[in-house]
Amino acid sequence: MTLDQIQKGHDAELVAIESGLELRSRLMEMGLTPGVRLSVVRVAPLGDPIQIMVRSTRISLCKRDAAGIRCRVL
């Protein structure tokens, strides 16, 4: 399952990032590493972007990027 498909309010564990290399490095440096726990907090009123919580940080990213992040729902 990818991050953009996870329902609001659910927790997940990050499995792998399959985005382009530059974006992947950026996400990983912000703490989105394999094995980390995250939760989907909300979706923007226009349906994109989404807000996630990871390592006590609220991060907003667009759905296209979220689609490259593979997760396992907990």
Next chain:
Amino acid sequence: MPPSGASTRTLTVAVAGNPNSGKTTLFNALTGATARTGNHPGITVAERHGRLELERNGRVDLVDVPGSYSLNARSPDEEVAINALLGRRGMPRPDAVIVVLDATALERNLYLLLQVMEADLPVIAVVNMLDAARDDGLDINFDLLRSAFGVPVVGVVARRKQGIELLKKELDDLLDRPDRGRRPWLWTPSPALSRELDALAALVDEEVRFELASDQARRAFALWLISSLHRRSEIAVRPRLREATLAARDRLRDQDGLDLDHETIVPRWRVIDDLAPRLVRREERPSHRTERIDGLLTHPLWGSLIFLGVMTVIFQALFAWSEPVMGAIEGMFAGLAGWVSATLPPGLGRDLLVDGIIAGVGGVLVFLPQILFLFLFITLLEGSGYMSRTAFLLDRFMRRLGLHGNAFVPMLSGFACAVPGIMATRTIDDRRDRLVTIMALPLISCSARLPVYTMIIALVFPPALTTGPFRTGTLVLLGIYLASTGLTLASAGLLSRTVLKGRPRPLLIELPPYRMPDPRSILLTLRDRAAAFLSTAGTIILVITVVLWALLSFPRHVVDTGDPQADAATALRHSYAGRLGAMIEPAIEPLGFDWKIGIGLIGSFAAREVFVSTMGVAYGVGDDEAALDADLGQAMAQDRRADGTRLWTPLTGLSLMAFFMVAMQCMSTLAVTRRETGSWGWTLFMLFYLTGGAWLLSFLVYQGGRLLGYS
């Protein structure tokens, strides 16, 4: 006296930290009013410096490194951070680094700390916002932090200046004994990566001027190169080193089958993940303050209404609240000009002083109220955390238009004036996105165009003329605002498909916890912005004002027919500007304009509203306000073309308004564009694409209208 062995040179300390870690607040708490913003040529990220007095080491130069989550640079802007830390490209290598950590998100902040430590720089870790962490029920194990990282650690609340004295003392100690803050890498690179690091490290001395050369620092720089440099990157590195780095990357990927992110980023996080559970303990249920506020501010209905309310207040401030102040500034300079005119004997010197210098300085200062108002709101929005929520709300909408989520506030400010709007694009982190916004911004109908529209509409669409229940003039004005907004968005879209090809960088931002903005930082930001505008843009504006004055006044054509207004009109006609106006007449004739309008267009380069008073002089009615109101309209209405038809028809008016809607006729906008882009190339591009576009639109309106049978 400095301790023996220390040189007497001023020591440099860099302050690094994640965005939203309170880094700037701490920097301001340490340096107070001594902070100054400088700009790197060609790079949009400003660099701030400040001074700090330490007991033993004396005066220390503090450098505010741009906030970032890591030291890897993917754009020239991000490169500033690494240059400041590693001592590249003319910047001194710092004697120590303060790494600011957000106590409420300590785990994430530790990544940058690890990276800075790798560079073998003496480091102090400062855990900031301890009060917010306490409110969240977080308990931080400082002893473990010290022993695990092996560097001095200080806890502070920068906003309330708590812990600042202790930090100064620790910094003093560290500068005396730098080894207290230096530690070997806390993770071990794989053998293959290690091999490449060693090979590259042997080459880096030519690139970095290490004062404290150490193998660890060289390896850190080699690691930075390997992680940051790829084939398309614009990072400035010497060709030999660049080739060696790219070859090393290829070898690691192809021969060793390694994934660089897993070789470099993952091991650092492993260090942090091992520590994190013991480092931070949650003692009680966290406060959900930020969640509750977010529930309201990002709510589809309430969030949108609050957003519209906030934007209305900003708009109101830029339009209405700043007007009395701007009026007062204009009045003051008009008074000064009047006094000088009355005091000095008439002549060239007086004219230069009054029409060139006083008018120029006044023309610069008049922008300050709007700039200060806008940046007051921007610092409040950023400092409170609301700015990133507006990006969250608007991103999808703005991206459809080819714009960055943070382009909204600058664009909105553009309705008041493009100058503060362009300065506000600093909140857009991507250079391409920022350029698209800057280039499209002058198309928004700013308040300086309103007097021009009003004059033309009053002339060619008299109040008696109605369309249905509305005055035709009102509808035309509404149409102009709608059309200019449409053109702005269309040109942003066009630019991102052509000269600034690319998509808006997808939104990836932190939504920081809501906080009270720090008043001291707000004041310092306002002072910085004002100083930046006055020093660079202000100088250019002043110079061009004097040049324009000279164009309008030379060569001196002194006639005395007893009618001073007619004399002024004759003098203007014979001036360089008058000749230019006549010279460009063939170019603007297809737009329905004559040489008088040509002079007006040249004069309006000082500021668009000057068009009205230049027309006053050209029509020989003088340029004081009462005369303009009473006589200019009449004089213009009677003006005829060579063939005897009226010059000022509705079609001429529409064509001229179309020209004003698009044309780049504002030197202040060009000056501020030069400053913010750091490039004359983009500034000239703006001038020519907008003026060319204006000609084209005006041509289509006028010739199209004639084809449809209007005159």
